[in-house]
Amino acid sequence: MTSETGADPVPHLNSAPHLNPGPRPNPGPVLEPDLDLLGLHGSLESPVIESMNFLNEISHRFPDAISFAAGRPFEGFFDIEEVHGYLRTYHDHLLAELGGDEIMVRRAMLQYGRTKGIIHDLVARNLLLDEGIDVDPEAIVVTVGCQEALYLTLRALRRTERDALLAVFPCYVGVAGAAELADMPLLPVAGSPEGIDLDDLVAVVLRARADGMRPRALYVVADFANPSGISLDHATRERLLELAEEHDFLLLEDNPYGLFHGDTEQPPTLKALDVGRRVVYLGSFAKTGLPGARVGYVVADQRTGSELLADQLAKIKSMLTVNTSPIAQAVIGGKLLTYGCSLRAANVREAQVYRQNLRHLLDGLHKRFPPGTGPRVTWNTPAGGFFIVLDVPFPVDDELLEHSAREHRVLWTPMHHFYGDGQARQQIRLSFSYLTPDEITIGLDRLANFVVQQCEA
Amino acid sequence: MTSETGADPVPHLNSAPHLNPGPRPNPGPVLEPDLDLLGLHGSLESPVIESMNFLNEISHRFPDAISFAAGRPFEGFFDIEEVHGYLRTYHDHLLAELGGDEIMVRRAMLQYGRTKGIIHDLVARNLLLDEGIDVDPEAIVVTVGCQEALYLTLRALRRTERDALLAVFPCYVGVAGAAELADMPLLPVAGSPEGIDLDDLVAVVLRARADGMRPRALYVVADFANPSGISLDHATRERLLELAEEHDFLLLEDNPYGLFHGDTEQPPTLKALDVGRRVVYLGSFAKTGLPGARVGYVVADQRTGSELLADQLAKIKSMLTVNTSPIAQAVIGGKLLTYGCSLRAANVREAQVYRQNLRHLLDGLHKRFPPGTGPRVTWNTPAGGFFIVLDVPFPVDDELLEHSAREHRVLWTPMHHFYGDGQARQQIRLSFSYLTPDEITIGLDRLANFVVQQCEA
Numbered sequence: 001m002t003s004e005t006g007a008d009p010v011p012h013l014n015s016a017p018h019l020n021p022g023p024r025p026n027p028g029p030v031l032e033p034d035l036d037l038l039g040l041h042g043s044l045e046s047p048v049i050e051s052m053n054f055l056n057e058i059s060h061r062f063p064d065a066i067s068f069a070a071g072r073p074f075e076g077f078f079d080i081e082e083v084h085g086y087l088r089t090y091h092d093h094l095l096a097e098l099g100g101d102e103i104m105v106r107r108a109m110l111q112y113g114r115t116k117g118i119i120h121d122l123v124a125r126n127l128l129l130d131e132g133i134d135v136d137p138e139a140i141v142v143t144v145g146c147q148e149a150l151y152l153t154l155r156a157l158r159r160t161e162r163d164a165l166l167a168v169f170p171c172y173v174g175v176a177g178a179a180e181l182a183d184m185p186l187l188p189v190a191g192s193p194e195g196i197d198l199d200d201l202v203a204v205v206l207r208a209r210a211d212g213m214r215p216r217a218l219y220v221v222a223d224f225a226n227p228s229g230i231s232l233d234h235a236t237r238e239r240l241l242e243l244a245e246e247h248d249f250l251l252l253e254d255n256p257y258g259l260f261h262g263d264t265e266q267p268p269t270l271k272a273l274d275v276g277r278r279v280v281y282l283g284s285f286a287k288t289g290l291p292g293a294r295v296g297y298v299v300a301d302q303r304t305g306s307e308l309l310a311d312q313l314a315k316i317k318s319m320l321t322v323n324t325s326p327i328a329q330a331v332i333g334g335k336l337l338t339y340g341c342s343l344r345a346a347n348v349r350e351a352q353v354y355r356q357n358l359r360h361l362l363d364g365l366h367k368r369f370p371p372g373t374g375p376r377v378t379w380n381t382p383a384g385g386f387f388i389v390l391d392v393p394f395p396v397d398d399e400l401l402e403h404s405a406r407e408h409r410v411l412w413t414p415m416h417h418f419y420g421d422g423q424a425r426q427q428i429r430l431s432f433s434y435l436t437p438d439e440i441t442i443g444l445d446r447l448a449n450f451v452v453q454q455c456e457a
Numbered sequence: 458m459t460s461e462t463g464a465d466p467v468p469h470l471n472s473a474p475h476l477n478p479g480p481r482p483n484p485g486p487v488l489e490p491d492l493d494l495l496g497l498h499g500s501l502e503s504p505v506i507e508s509m510n511f512l513n514e515i516s517h518r519f520p521d522a523i524s525f526a527a528g529r530p531f532e533g534f535f536d537i538e539e540v541h542g543y544l545r546t547y548h549d550h551l552l553a554e555l556g557g558d559e560i561m562v563r564r565a566m567l568q569y570g571r572t573k574g575i576i577h578d579l580v581a582r583n584l585l586l587d588e589g590i591d592v593d594p595e596a597i598v599v600t601v602g603c604q605e606a607l608y609l610t611l612r613a614l615r616r617t618e619r620d621a622l623l624a625v626f627p628c629y630v631g632v633a634g635a636a637e638l639a640d641m642p643l644l645p646v647a648g649s650p651e652g653i654d655l656d657d658l659v660a661v662v663l664r665a666r667a668d669g670m671r672p673r674a675l676y677v678v679a680d681f682a683n684p685s686g687i688s689l690d691h692a693t694r695e696r697l698l699e700l701a702e703e704h705d706f707l708l709l710e711d712n713p714y715g716l717f718h719g720d721t722e723q724p725p726t727l728k729a730l731d732v733g734r735r736v737v738y739l740g741s742f743a744k745t746g747l748p749g750a751r752v753g754y755v756v757a758d759q760r761t762g763s764e765l766l767a768d769q770l771a772k773i774k775s776m777l778t779v780n781t782s783p784i785a786q787a788v789i790g791g792k793l794l795t796y797g798c799s800l801r802a803a804n805v806r807e808a809q810v811y812r813q814n815l816r817h818l819l820d821g822l823h824k825r826f827p828p829g830t831g832p833r834v835t836w837n838t839p840a841g842g843f844f845i846v847l848d849v850p851f852p853v854d855d856e857l858l859e860h861s862a863r864e865h866r867v868l869w870t871p872m873h874h875f876y877g878d879g880q881a882r883q884q885i886r887l888s889f890s891y892l893t894p895d896e897i898t899i900g901l902d903r904l905a906n907f908v909v910q911q912c913e914a
Contacts, residue, residue: 034734034759039671040613040769049772078563080548083784084541091537106535110749144601144778151777155638156497177776181612183640214496277491292567294782302491312497315506319634320608321601321778325751327540328782 043180048173051417054398062405066443068412068430071226071386073287074353075434083290086334087327090119093337113326115314117142119333123283123297125341130259132272133281139301139310141317142324146256146284146296147174150219152313152320153252153280153298154182157216161185164208166218166249168196170418172226175219175254187215188419193380195225195232198239205247217250217280222270223258224385227418227429231382234267241270244278250302256284259347260354261384277302280309285332287386287433288343288350293328354386357432360440361388368448375455379430386433389415394454395424403450410446500637505630508874511855515862523900524868525887528683528843530744531810532891540747543791544784547576550794570783572771574599576790580740580754582798587716589729590738596758596767598774599781603711603741603753604631607676609770609777610709610737610755611639614673618642621665623675623706625653627875629683632676632711644672645876650837652682652689655696662704674707674737679727680715681842684875684886688840691724698727701735707759713741716804717811718841734759737766742789744843744890745800745807750785811843814889817897818845825905832912836887843890846872851911852881860907867903 037044059067091105098104108118117123120140127133143149157163165179169188179186189204190197201218208215220240222232232240244251253270271281281299289295300309317323339346362381369377379390394400396414405411415427432440494501516524548562555561565575574580577597584590600606614620622636626645636643646661647654658675665672677697679689689697701708710727728738738756746752757766774780796803819838826834836847851857853871862868872884889897 033761035761035766037761037769039616040761041616041773043776044613044769044772048776052772052775072569075564075568078567080544080563080566083567084544087537087540106537107532109537110535110540110747111532112529112743112748144782147779148777156501159496159498174776174779181773181776286569290567290784291569292783294778294780294785304490304492304494304497309492312494312501315501315509316498316638318509319500319505319631319638320605321751322604322631323751325601325782325785326749327747327788328751328785331784 041181042183043177046176046180047420047422048176048180051173051420052177055413055417058398058402058405059411062409062411065405065409065411066435066439066446068410068432068435068443068447070434071431072434073291074350076353076436077349078290082335083331086331086338088334089337090330090334093333109326109330111326113323115318115323116140116310117297117324117329118326119295119329119336120297122333122336122341126336126343127271127281127283127299129340129342130344131255131269133269133299135299135301136308139299139308141298141300141310141313142329143296143298143317144321144324145286145294146254146282147178148317148321149282149296149298150175150252150254151178151182152316153217153282153300154178154184155316156309156312157250158182158184162212162214163216164213166201166204166208166215168218168220168225170227170415171219171420172221172254173417173420176420185213186420187213189218191228191230193230194236195222195228195230196220196236196240198236198243201243202247205249215247215249217252218244219252219254220270221254221257223255223266224260224382224387226257226385227387227413227415228389229380229382229385229387231266231384237267237270237273241273241276241278245276251279252282253279254282254284256287257385259288259343260351260386262355262358264383266384271299288347289332289335293331295324295328295332354384354433357435357437357440358382358384358388360437361430361432361444364440364444365390368444369451375451377451386431388430388432390428390430392426392428392451392454395426396428397424400454404447408446408450410443410450412447498638499640500634503633503637504877504879505633505637508630508877509634512870512874515855515859516868519862519866519868522862522866522868523892523896523903525889525892525900525904526868526870527891528888529891530748531807533810533893534806535747539792540788543788543795545791546794547787547791550790566783566787568783570780572775572780573597573767574754574781574786575783576752576786576793577754579790579793579798583793583800584738584740584756586797586799587801588712588726590726590756592756592758593765596756596765598755598757598767598770599786600753600755600774601778601781602743602751603713603739604635605774605778606739606753606755606770607632607709607711608635608639609773610674610739610757611635611641612773613766613769614707615639615641619669619671621670621672623658623661623672625675625677625682627684627872628676628877629678629711630874630877633877642670643877644670646675648685648687650687651693652679652685652687653677653693653697655693655700658700659704662706672704672706674709675701676709676711677727678711678714680712680723681717681839681844683714683842684844684870684872685846686837686839686842686844688723688842694724694727694730698730698733698735702733708736709739710736711739711741713744714842716745716800717808717843719812719815721840723841728756745804746789746792750788752781752785752789811841811890814892814894814897815839815841815845817894818887818889818901821897821901822847825901826908832908834908843888845887845889847885847887849883849885849908849911852883853885854881857911861904865903865907867900867907869904 120137124137164185190200271279283297302309413429577594581594621642647657728736740754759766870886
């Protein structure tokens with residue numbers, strides 16, 4: 001088990017001999033189990049887990065394949081000395097803020113800490129600067145990655161078995177996982193070429209209400225969604241906010257890729273447009289900060305009695321992980337300080353890599369699948385993000401991925417994993433964040449061979 | 458909201474102006490709430506949360522009081538340069554292990570990582586060395602502190618509303634919190650001067666079964682429990698393992714304080730005695746490593762089908778926090794490597810501080826409350842750990858703590874918080890881990906004044 005999506009494996013790490021001594025000697029079916037799997041939490045039987053397992057396992061079995069599957073950030077600029085530098089920068093900042101009291105600084109960075117986090121003020125400054133989102137730092141909870149932020153929010157919103165989560169499908173696997181773990185049913189809302197089918201959204205909400213359910217929130221990635229790559233236009237964002245108000249649900253806006261857009265500006269985030277406190281904003285530093293820090297956050301400025309929803313989430317966090325490592329927060333805090341709290345400034349090189357890779361991928365696809373000739377292969381053309389979706393003229397299941405890996409040495413993600421129903425679709429997701437242009441070129445050659453053979457078969 | 462027990466506040470951190478801009482302007486009762494608190498998860502109404510809130514809040518209001526309440530590790534030896542050193546040590550270790558491949562090292566330390574963690578081999582070596590616990594590193598999941606380890610385990614063991622957790626009472630507040638959050642009822646088992654009433658344990662299990670419940674596991678701290686300070690003797694440990702086998706439940710052994718014993722050796726841990734894989738072992742580096750790393754772990758070598766329980770816990774973790782910050786793990790890994798994987802060796806100075814503080818506290822109590830004269834005050838005499846319990850001749854509630862804080866400038870923890878029933882008891886918990894001997898002396902003078910006045914009142 002690794003990584004953020006299950007579609008995002010860490011083959012090298014896991015195949016490093018000292019980190020993973022290889023397959024454990026299988027205790028085997030001859031030995032009686034100590035615990036009956038059917039006596040454990042139901043989430044352990046969910047298709048989400050099977051998806052994650054399968055996708056990780058296959059990338060371990062074919063470590064030399066080129067992988068369009070991993071949605072991990074580009075690591076070409078990773079530098080361990082920078083981590084030391086960020087720690088020192090944050091330390092010095094704190095020392096100045098605390099009037100030179102070194103004992104207080106040590107306490108803040110090394111002792112148990114505030115459940116809501118210690119870099120909330122820097123996060124608030126970043127949100128104002130990069131996204132035009134103006135929030136009270138007290139409405140922010142710093143979390144162990146965005147996944148914990150999501151889980152805290154779902155756990156808080158799930159009171160009874162009637163509480164449900166809406167999500168635009170196809171949907172990031174981690175959302176289905178968090179909902180399973182929170183015992184919260186997931187109600188799929190149809191996606192569309194524009195990102196979301198708003199009529200279907202209303203229909204799903206009304207049907208759920210009629211069935212006695214309470215749809216509490218809609219999970220949505222407005223900018224370069226995973227897996228679709230699609231962004232919502234400005235009008236759709238406004239309409240979503242109106243519908244949330246009208247039908248009384250929250251919007252859980254997840255925004256890991258918004259910074260990585262092309263030459264055109266993105267419309268404002270839902271949170272920037274949110275005047276009625278309808279949006280809970282989920283933030284990640286995995287792509288813009290450093291994945292190894294595992295720091296994310298949630299902005300939850302909704303009023304609950306005399307406190308904010310953020311305070312309620314912090315109470316849940318105090319029972320779950322207590323606080324987010326202040327050392328890890330200091331790394332991200334130091335990076336924010338280094339770039340004047342602008343992650344746009346911090347990611348100039350990375351944004352260029354992703355833009356270049358996207359262009360290279362789209363050009364390469366166009367070259368290999370020219371319209372009107374050969375296999376009928378089409379794809380969408382997001383203006384940024386990490387992913388595109390390919391439509392192919394044959395159904396794609398896990399067996400086919402295995403064939404592609406074994407015979408063609410190229411990995412990608414069958415789209416059915418993002419629907420959770422196991423039904424093969426004529427679509428695959430390609431991720432381009434983690435590869436070099438040369439790897440993309442070789443990978444596309446292999447992919448084209450695979451597709452042509454499939455069409456001839 | 459701060460810290461691990463709620464009885465363990467972080468007044469200095471939270472009162473630092475830049476970290477906490479003071480009480481947020483109260484949105485106030487005149488404004489309509491956006492979300493009804495009664496529509497949120499039930500754990501948010503639990504007495505556990507109220508306990509944590511109250512204990513934190515009071516320590517913020519009386520920052521100049523001497524606090525016997527905080528169960529935090531002594532921070533006199535904290536050193537930020539050491540963090541840099543540990544990171545370098547782990548880096549060099551990894552570089553050697555990976556045959557000098559710097560890219561692989563960067564990936565391991567800075568990219569998304571293995572869900573079960575990257576320092577599991579070092580943790581296994583430490584367990585063998587310090588505790589005589591011999592486990593397959595694959596049975597270890599590195600977690601975001603011990604609290605996540607506990608929650609993962611409870612979440613896995615909770616399938617239906619029939620699944621319950623047993624716990625020796627009085628009980629660490631974080632256990633009640635994790636159980637609430639996992640929707641798992643907590644069945645109290647009576648403590649005793651020897652640590653646990655085994656007859657009551659059997660009675661509770663049989664009664665629960667008769668009521669249609671499934672008691673899945675007993676949470677137990679065998680060494681210097683929080684809050685009681687009591688350790689189980691060898692025979693009781695053996696008997697517990699037999700009862701777990703006989704009545705088919707697991708033992709969740711939490712061992713944050715075992716290393717800090719006096720001059721006498723402790724009996725082996727339950728896990729070291731566990732031949733039938735009945736014990737899930739919860740580990741913390743907060744007291745022996747560095748609290749600011751927020752790294753803990755769980756040893757779960759129970760077989761579940763062809764995998765281990767650890768693999769199931771990792772699946773849940775992949776939906777909860779994805780992985781534990783490898784940077785934070787590297788800090789702990791570097792500390793382990795620095796001391797040849799012995800935390801005993803790493804904590805020679807700390808162990809001495811705690812021993813000395815305990816002796817100073819016991820001597821001071823004896824001097825101030827000599828037997829046969831004055832108020833009838835008694836206390837237990839643990840051979841180590843962080844806590845002792847004082848019996849006083851009057852009932853102790855939160856109002857009395859507030860009085861003690863305001864009038865006598867001394868804080869401690871009313872024991873009723875560890876029973877969760879709000880019923881005042883004639884007991885208080887004193888923590889001695891965080892203070893200097895001089896602070897203990899002053900604190901005891903204040904405490905004695907408070908007690909004498911209470912007895913005269």
